[in-house]
Amino acid sequence: MSMAIVDMLGFSVGAIIRHPLRATLMLLAISIGVASIVILTGLGEGARRYVTSEFSSLGTNLLIVIPGKTETTGTALNIFSGETPRDLTLLDALSLKQHAQVHRIAPVVVGAANVSWQQLSREAPVLGSNSELLELRNWKMARGRFLPGADNTRASAVCVIGSKLRQELFKNENPIGKKIRIGDRQFRVIGTMASGGRSIGVDVEDIVIIPTVSAQNLFNTPSLFRILVEVRSRDALEKVKQHIIKTIKARHQGEEDVTVISQDAVLGTFDRIFTSLTLTVGGIAAISLTVAGILIMNIMLVTVSQRTTEIGLLKAIGASQHQIQSLFLIEASLLTAVGALAGIAIGYISNLFIHYMFPALDNMAPVWAVAAAFLLAVCTGLIFGAMPARRAARLDPIQALARR
Amino acid sequence: MIRLTDINRVFQVGDQQVHALRDINLTIDNGEYLSIMGPSGSGKSSLLNILGLLDNPSSGEYELEGEVVTHLSDEQQAVIRSTQIGFVFQFFHLLPRLSAEENIALPMMLAGIAAAERRKRTRKILDTLGLTDRAKHKPEQLSGGQRQRVAIGRATIMQPRVILADEPTGNLDRHSGHDVINILENLNQQGMALIIVTHDPELGERAHRKIRFVDGAITVDTGSN
Ligand SMILES: Nc1ncnc2c1ncn2[C@@H]1O[C@H](COP(=O)(O)OP(=O)(O)OP(=O)(O)O)[C@@H](O)[C@H]1O
Ligand SMILES: [Mg+2]
Numbered sequence: 083m084s085m086a087i088v089d090m091l092g093f094s095v096g097a098i099i100r101h102p103l104r105a106t107l108m109l110l111a112i113s114i115g116v117a118s119i120v121i122l123t124g125l126g127e128g129a130r131r132y133v134t135s136e137f138s139s140l141g142t143n144l145l146i147v148i149p150g151k152t153e154t155t156g157t158a159l160n161i162f163s164g165e166t167p168r169d170l171t172l173l174d175a176l177s178l179k180q181h182a183q184v185h186r187i188a189p190v191v192v193g194a195a196n197v198s199w200q201q202l203s204r205e206a207p208v209l210g211s212n213s214e215l216l217e218l219r220n221w222k223m224a225r226g227r228f229l230p231g232a233d234n235t236r237a238s239a240v241c242v243i244g245s246k247l248r249q250e251l252f253k254n255e256n257p258i259g260k261k262i263r264i265g266d267r268q269f270r271v272i273g274t275m276a277s278g279g280r281s282i283g284v285d286v287e288d289i290v291i292i293p294t295v296s297a298q299n300l301f302n303t304p305s306l307f308r309i310l311v312e313v314r315s316r317d318a319l320e321k322v323k324q325h326i327i328k329t330i331k332a333r334h335q336g337e338e339d340v341t342v343i344s345q346d347a348v349l350g351t352f353d354r355i356f357t358s359l360t361l362t363v364g365g366i367a368a369i370s371l372t373v374a375g376i377l378i379m380n381i382m383l384v385t386v387s388q389r390t391t392e393i394g395l396l397k398a399i400g401a402s403q404h405q406i407q408s409l410f411l412i413e414a415s416l417l418t419a420v421g422a423l424a425g426i427a428i429g430y431i432s433n434l435f436i437h438y439m440f441p442a443l444d445n446m447a448p449v450w451a452v453a454a455a456f457l458l459a460v461c462t463g464l465i466f467g468a469m470p471a472r473r474a475a476r477l478d479p480i481q482a483l484a485r486r
Numbered sequence: 487m488i489r490l491t492d493i494n495r496v497f498q499v500g501d502q503q504v505h506a507l508r509d510i511n512l513t514i515d516n517g518e519y520l521s522i523m524g525p526s527g528s529g530k531s532s533l534l535n536i537l538g539l540l541d542n543p544s545s546g547e548y549e550l551e552g553e554v555v556t557h558l559s560d561e562q563q564a565v566i567r568s569t570q571i572g573f574v575f576q577f578f579h580l581l582p583r584l585s586a587e588e589n590i591a592l593p594m595m596l597a598g599i600a601a602a603e604r605r606k607r608t609r610k611i612l613d614t615l616g617l618t619d620r621a622k623h624k625p626e627q628l629s630g631g632q633r634q635r636v637a638i639g640r641a642t643i644m645q646p647r648v649i650l651a652d653e654p655t656g657n658l659d660r661h662s663g664h665d666v667i668n669i670l671e672n673l674n675q676q677g678m679a680l681i682i683v684t685h686d687p688e689l690g691e692r693a694h695r696k697i698r699f700v701d702g703a704i705t706v707d708t709g710s711n
Contacts, residue, residue, distance in 0.1 A: 089595045100583050395579045398540055399593040399640065400568025402561045479540045483579060
C-alpha cells in the first residue's frame with residue numbers, strides 16, 4: 083500500500099505546473115540562493131588559488147628569512163616593550179652560506195623609484211639583489227647578463243630591466259649599454275628579462291633589478307627586506323632552518339629576532355585563511371536560502387489551503403496522513419531541487435563570465451560547495467515544506483469535502 | 487457486514503455541543519441496497535462519514551467484516567478506505583487537472599498498483615460507464631452526469647464492498663440522475679452494498695431498505711429482506 087515514486091513525482095509535477103507563477107517564484111528564490119553560493123565560493127576559491135599559485139612559484143626548496151620574530155609568545159612581549167627587531171644586513175645574508183646544504187643565497191631589498199630614459203619616465207618597483215636571484219627564482223634572460231657577483235658587497239651602477247619596462251622605455255631600441263636614471267642615480271642597463279614569471283605579487287616584467295648595496299644606497303637603508311635561501315634538498319629544510327636561526331642569533335648578540343618560513347608554511351597559512359574566507363562567504367550566501375525557505379513555506383501554505391478539497395478527496399479514496407504528507411514534501415523538494423539545479427547552472431555561467439572578465443582569477447566553485455549548496459537547498463525545501471505538509475496531512479476531510 | 491453499536495457523534499462548536507448522531511445501532515448485510523432520508527442536519531452525512539472511516543465516532547463501536555475498526559490507526563483505516571469503501575459525493579470532487587481516466591485511476595495509484603494494470607482496469611470501467619470517448623477529457627469538459635459517472639468509476643475501481651453515495655443526484659438534472667442511479671443499482675446487483683443518502687423521495691423508495699433520520703437518531707428502519 084504505498085504509492086510508486088514515479089507516480090508521486092508525476093502527481094506533484096501535475097500540481098506544480100497548474101500554478102506556473104507560483105512555481106517560478108519558488109524556483110527563483112532557491113536558484114538565487116544557490117547561485118550566490120556557487121559564485122561567492124567560486125570567488126573565494128579563485129582568490130585562494132591565485133595566492134597559493136603566487137607562492138608556489140617560489141620553489142619548494144626555498145626558505146625565506148624575514149626580520150622580526152613571530153609565532154612565539156615573544157612577539158607579544160616585543161610589541162608591548164616597544165622593541166623593534168634588529169635589521170637584517172647583507173653580511174647576515176652572506177654568513178648563511180657556510181652551511182653545506184645551502185645552495186644559493188639571495189638578499190632582497192625592495193622599493194619603488196622613478197625610472198627614466200631620455201624623455202620617457204615612470205614609477206617602477208626596484209629590486210636589490212645579487213647574481214643568485216636569477217637561478218633561485220628560475221627567471222630567464224632575454225638579452226645581456228644578469229647582476230654580477232654572488233658575494234657582492236659593493237655598489238655598482240648596473241641594472242637589469244623587465245620586458246614590459248624595456249618595451250615602454252626603449253620601444254624597439256636595444257637597451258643594452260644605455261644609461262637609465264633610477265631615482266637620482268645613473269645605471270647602465272646590462273640585461274633584460276624574458277617575459278613571464280611572477281614573484282609574490284610583483285610583476286617581473288615590470289621591475290628593475292640592481293645590486294643589493296646599490297639598492298640600499300638608493301633607498302638609504304642598511305637593512306634587507308628579506309633573504310631567500312635555496313636549500314640543496316627538501317629533507318634538509320628543517321636542519322637549515324635551525325642553522326639560520328642559530329647563526330643570525332649569534333650575530334645579533336644572542337637575540338632571536340628573525341623568522342624563517344618555508345613555502346609549505348606560507349601556503350598552509352594562506353590556504354587556511356582563504357578556505358575560511360570561502361566558508362564564510364558561502365555561509366552568508368546560504369543564509370539567503372533561509373529567506374527562500376520562508377517564501378517556500380508561505381507559498382506551500384497557500385497551496386495547501388487552496389487544495390483542501392483535493393486533500394479531503396485523496397483521504398476519502400484511501401490516502402493515509404503519511405501519504406498526503408509525502409506528496410506535499412515531494413512537491414516542495416522537487417521545486418527546490420529543480421531550483422537548486424537552475425541555481426548551479428546560473429552560478430556556473432556567472433563564474434565563467436567573471437573568469438572571462440578577470441582571466442587571472444580561476445574562480446570555479448569547489449565541488450564540495452556546489453554539492454553542499456544543492457543539499458542545503460533540498461533540505462530547506464524539506465524543512466520549510468514540513469509544516470505545510472503536516473497541516474495538509476492533519477486536515478479534516480469532512481470539512482474539506484463538505485462545501486458548506 | 488457492517489455492525490454499528492451505540493454510535494454517538496458529538497461536535498463541539500464553541501462552547502456548544504452538537505449531537506449529530508445519537509445511539510445509532512445498525513446492521514447492514516453485504517450487498518444490501520439502503521437509502522437514508524431525513525431533514526437537513528439530521529445526521530445523514532455524519533453517519534456516512536463514520537461508515538466510510540473519514541470520521542470516528544465519539545463513542546460506540548463500528549465493526550466491519552467482523553473486525554472492530556473504530557480504534558485502528560490512520561494508516562490501517564486508510565487501507566480499509568482504499569480497498570473496501572467507495573465514496574460518491576454530491577459535488578463529484580474530481581481533480582480538475584486530471585483527465586477522466588486519471589481521476590478514475592487515482593485510487594489505484596495511491597494503492598501502488600502498477601501502471602499497466604491501472605490502464606487495463608480503467609479501460610474496462612470506462613467502457614461499462616460509456617465514457618471511453620471521454621477518457622482524455624478534463625472534468626470541466628464533461629457534463630454533470632458524465633462527471634458523476636467518472637466519480638462512480640473512481641469509487642468502484644478498487645472493487646469495494648460498500649458504495650457510500652451522499653446525494654449523488656443532488657447536482658444533476660432528472661435524466662442524468664436516472665443514469666447515475668441505474669449505474670449504481672447495476673453495481674449493487676453485482677454484489678456491492680449500496681448506501682444512498684437522498685432528499686428525493688422517489689429515489690429513496692427504490693431502495694430495498696429505507697432508513698429515516700430525525701435529529702441524529704433512526705426513527706424508521708424498514709429492515710433487511
Ligand atoms: N464538522 C462539524 N462541526 C460541527 N458541526 C457539524 C460538523 N459536521 C456536521 N455538523 C452538525 O451535525 C449535524 C448533522 O450534520 P450532517 O451533515 O450529518 O447533516 P445531514 O443530514 O447530512 O444534512 P444535509 O441534508 O443538509 O446534508 C448538523 O447539525 C451539523 O451542523
Ligand atoms: Mg449531508
